[in-house]
Amino acid sequence: MTPGSLVLVVAGGGKTRIAVVLEVHPSVAVVAWVTGTHRPSHPHVEVDQNSQAGKALRLDKPRYFYPDHIETRALSDLQRRDGRASPQLRMHIAGLIGSAPATQCGTCRRST
């Protein structure tokens, strides 16, 4: 498992979510998981299912990353799945936690 790997995590409510691995440590990983719930007034990255990022995540509809869905998880909580998140998507997720201006591109969108 390396940064950019895709995993499944059990998130709030017991739902299994697709997540992007952002950092890997000896017993813990930093991940960001997606949800189908759109909260337009919150900072988020939107991933369209038809974009390269959406295809890599094998989405069937638009999904969203939020800063409060970035978590540290025990490695034993993570279930590996095929595919990788592009450096561009990881850059946009990083934009959620800092002061970077909003970005927009063909594969995913960040809104504030």
Add this chain to the structure above:
Amino acid sequence: MLLEAETREDLMDRIDLLLDDPGFRWFEISLISLAARELDDDGLDRMADAPVGDVIVDLLGPGTGPAACETERLIHAYAEALRRLAPEFSRLTPQDMDLALNAGFDDFATPAPILRAVLGGRRANASFIAVLSAPLMTSQVAPWVRLALVEGLRDGLRDYMRLIASTPGAGVPEDVVPLEERLDLEALEREYQRNRARLDASIAETARTGLPSRPFDSPST
């Protein structure tokens, strides 16, 4: 692979996929090592001092004209900046280069503007290699692919040059990278330290308890 793209979006997607390929990373390191050796041989002096001409147009054809001209201007400014920064650059080892190419993407605390610049530089590397190889397959490379490669090279260089121009001593002219487009590296360093502290606290908590933790659940202070 890049030269066989079917649409512009497909080309950009192929470039981004290539960046995650270990073989391509090795190729980039080789390319940078070559450039570092050229520094010792005054190669960058020759590159920076050469007149801005039609090198890319000669390689890819007249349809790439305006984008090619701006790209060459950026390449010259980049070479000039590297010449000024040469003492630092020539000391880099292949291991340093490997870290530099990927460090930001292995460390989630890295602010997005730095990642954008690094990503731009790597996209420019991929586009540049494709530009150099295009003449070998001239008959098969569609005109739009040639133009898209040059524009990809230009756009990647623009993003990367924002970082280079912000480096003390680089001496990049304002007509290449305006002051308002440069990065505030000291502010980004502070942002990095804040992000790192939050991440490290959450990592330590999860390692101790085995439970999930949310480092960015509340606004940064």
